[in-house]
Amino acid sequence: MNVSKWIAPLFWLAAAYDGVLGLLFLAAPGWVFERFQVAPPNHVGYVQFPAALLVIFGLMFVAVARNPLANRGLIVYGILLKIAYCSLASYYWVTTDIPVIWKPFVGIDLVMGVLFVVAYGSLGARSEN
16 A cells, blocks of 8 residues: 555645634634533633644644655654543543533544554655665
8 A cells, every 4th residue: 555645635634624623713712612502711812822733733734744754753743732632631531521522522533643653654664665
């Protein structure tokens, strides 16, 4: 299987996923919280800063999608992003529960994180050949 045939589309998808979520929570966090009946934090900046980081990660995923082998090192940061979200959200889901809006992202990010690890390993094997 040609590594680039699935790795580039994976990172284009990741760029769209994180970029769109980031833009949505950056531009309209109140609407999102109202739509999903979630109490917003006491200051919108607590949501907008992580949203801006998602946009930045989305741009990073574009760089990986455009040239996966040359930007292999950036994949590690994507893996860390997915670990951070999945571990924190899962911990609070199990210990105190979390609003339903955050639960699907755990599964999506877990799958993406595993695929990022596989992509990183595949690109490493490819660069050694």
